[in-house]
Amino acid sequence: MMAKKKPWFDMRAFKCVLVFTVRYWRKQPVRISAIATLALLATLAEVVTPFFSGRLVDALTAGGGDMGLKSAAWHHAASTFGLLIALGVGTTLARHFTLHNIMVLTLNMISDVASNAFCRVQRLSTDWHANSFAGSTVHRITRGMWALELMNDTLLLALLPSLLMLGGATILLGVRWPLMGVLVGAGSLLYITVAVSLSLGYVAPAAHISNLWDTRMGGRLADAIACNSLVKAFGAESREEARFARIVSKWRKHTARMWARSTTNGGVQSGMLVLMQTAMLSAALWFRVRDEASVGDIAFALTMFYVLQGYLREVGMHVRNLQRSVNDMQQLVLLERERSGIEDRPGARPIEIRRGEICFDRVTFQYDKVREPLYKDFSVTIAPGERVGLVGRSGAGKTTFIKLIQRLYDLSDGRIRIDGQDISQVEQTSLRRQIAIVQQEPLLFHRSLAENIAYGKPDATQAEIEQASALANAHEFIAALPNGYATLVGDRGVKLSGGERQRVAIARAFLADAPIIILDEATSNLDGESEVLIQQAMERLMVGRTTLVAAHRLSTVRALDRLLVFDHGRLVEEGSHDRLVQLDDSTYRRLFDQQGFGLAREI
Ligand SMILES: Nc1ncnc2c1ncn2[C@@H]1O[C@H](COP(=O)(O)OP(=O)(O)OP(=O)(O)O)[C@@H](O)[C@H]1O
Known part of the structure; x- marks a missing residue:
């Protein structure tokens, strides 16, 4: 249903992806020129091969069958044969080096694109x-990265040689017989137009819908298998099988339609190739009847047709691959257009925080797409070391x-000024490095506990890591783990509780040793013991630093x-x-009473 509304070929997306690809090609000008030259040479060698095959036949049929080793005919045939072998070797070598260069080009491009996307x-x-x-x-x-490989292969390894081949064949045949040139040129163009239209307008929409059902089938399988315990608990195996069978039947219907269309497409293309072969052969025979073509010329035209056919047969598939790579790359290319975050001012310098005074000076701030500013003319100053x-x-x-x-x-x-420096004018990474934050839901990488704790000070020694953990009341539970500080946090065997995660994050803040500390208190309910341990750790962390909680x-x-x-x-x-x-009647008092402290206060 969705595919019907989609244009059969999104020209804007194609242009945008092509511009992106060419921009990366231009970073390797020597390699891309080498690929173009080698492809040209390989095609040239391949395009003249039929011509010399014809000459070989002519040489063999010349001289009234006298093929003595000393005869001129034999010499001619032998040298043409040698030339044909040289052309074969030349084509193979040129193709090999083209492939090698495309491989390096693609690897460089994928590495570049992945790094740039990550950076962005x-x-x-x-x-x-x-x-x-x-x-x-x-x-x-990742999908965009691999689509880039398909895009390079399709453009440089398939479509470029096909176009060169087509141009070369038209010229070579046209020089010998202008009528044949027109026949091959116009016939190939007609064939390509039909093949491309059928592939993109007839097969691709059906393939798109079939792929959707393919994905749905995978999703349904994953869902049911992942929730197997639930299925078992409700004894719902047959119900799930019936649901799966419904999806399989839809998938089957759409996949059958896609295959049928592919087969029809293949049939039409083969039919057109037979027509082209008939036209070329008839023309060659007609030239022979009029004595304008030798037996070798007939061999030349026939061989040329078979070489051409090899290229033409795949054109539809290549164009479909091109469309697929455009679709897959589009999302990656669009990443470049996303509005970037906060930019550093040109020439911004690192901030120097010694005392830790924070001053909001008539701050007005409004979130995007929100009508009213959240802060209007807001001023407050937090003294150095204040909690x-x-x-x-x-x-x-x-x-x-x-x-x-x-x-x-x-x-x-x-x-907003910190120690008198406007934070919008300084290097933002230097600012954030000097503010240690313990988040509400601390994030931990799937790396060892030691690496997680040392994230704010990557060169920390094991002793420093352990000391910070001890201050954060985390050392005891980490040391009790079978792999201690080497434990991988995401390891399925180790599940850190909310309180343990908080203490790991506090240890990380200790090591970062920043002059400003921000503690976003956990909302999750911690048990009394965890809360006491965290409270103690936080109090130790606050000493001598400006702290915001x-x-x-x-209670905290x-x-x-x-x-x-x-x-x-x-x-x-x-x-x-x-x-x-x-x-009396203060907001704070109301909050305090709501949290059940009222009674305690009165007592
Ligand atoms: N990215 C955002 N875009 C638009 N509005 C936002 C965004 N983040 C927060 N807000 C809005 O700004 C207001 C203040 O949110 P903020 O998260 O600072 O409150 P909070 O006091 O920290 O709340 P909580 O105690 O629930 O964490 C809220 O009305 C919120 O909906």
Whole structure:
């Protein structure tokens, strides 16, 4: 259904992908010229082979059958034979070196394209990453990489030689008999037009639908097999088999249609080739009857036809491959058009943070596609070494406050200064390196625990890693694991609990030794023991650093120097816990009471 609405060939996508490919070709000018020259030489050798085959037949039939070793006819035949062998060897060598060069060209291109795509994706905005599935981005890149190989092979190894061959054959036959040249040129063009139209307009849409059902069949299989325990629990095996059978029957119907169309396409193409053969042979025979062609000429025309046929037969398939590679590469090429994230100003220098003072100076900030700014003319200063809690209802603007300090978004107006330096003017990686963050849901790479902990200081020694883990109350549980610090985090045998992950992230922050620490408190319910261990670790981490704690449970921020209470992006109250809790009808007091502390306070 979907395929019917799609244009049979998306010219814009083709142009866009072709421009992308040519841009990468131009990075290897010598290699691409070598490929073109070698392809030209190979085709030239192949195109003149039928001509010399004809000459060989003429030499063999000349001289009234006198084929003595000393006869002129024999000499002529032997030298033509030698020439034919040389042409064969030349063609083989030229094809071999073309292949070799295409291989290197493609490998260089794929490496380049993959690295550039990775580099680009890493720098795309936080919003872009929030809106994209990691799996589909990976698929987009890997599929595009392999499509590039198909694209190179189709253009350089199939279509380029085919076109050269067609041009060469038309010229060579046309020089001998102009009528034959016209016949071959026009016939081939007609054949290509029909083959391409049938392949793209008749076979490809059916293949597209059949592929969709193929994917659905795979998806249904994976779904049912992955949920096998559920199927078993409900005794639903036959129900699943019936569902699968329905999909198989649709797949069968559409695949049968695709195969039938391919067969018809093949039949039409073969029929056209027979017509072309008949036309060429008839013309050759007619020239022979009029004494304008020798027996060798007939052999020349026949051999030329068979060489040409080899190229023409595959044209439809090559064009279909071209279309497939365009489809698969399109998503990769579109990555280049995605709006990039935050850019460094030209000449931006690394930030130097010594004291850790953070100042929001009349900040106005608005998320994209949101009508109202979240922060309007917002000012606050956090003193060096101060420990500040960010408090407020869900959606009040606590996480955004942290993201703005990390410069994950640019402001609409105002400045954020750290130690007097405007963060929009400095190198953003230097800024983020000096802010250690323990996220709400700490992310860990599928690498060893030691590597995960040392992520902020890759050259850390084992002793430093263990010391940081001890400070984060993580050493004990890591040391108890069978592989200790070498344990792979994603290893199926090892499942870190939420509290353990948090402590690994705190150990990572210890090693990063940044002057500013951000703790995005975990919302998940931790058991009492884990909470105490994390609280202790966080308190140790805060010593001597400017600390911001985005708090969801007020119990964690009571002891901090100052609390900033947010409401819809406004700072509605600030002060210590003791002061705020005394204020009647304050937002903080309401939050505090809601969290069940009211009773405790009164007691
Ligand atoms: N990327 C975004 N695009 C548009 N709006 C956003 C985006 N991120 C957050 N918001 C909106 O901005 C407001 C503040 O969100 P923020 O995440 O800063 O709140 P929060 O106080 O940290 O909430 P929570 O306690 O639930 O984490 C919310 O209304 C939210 O919907």
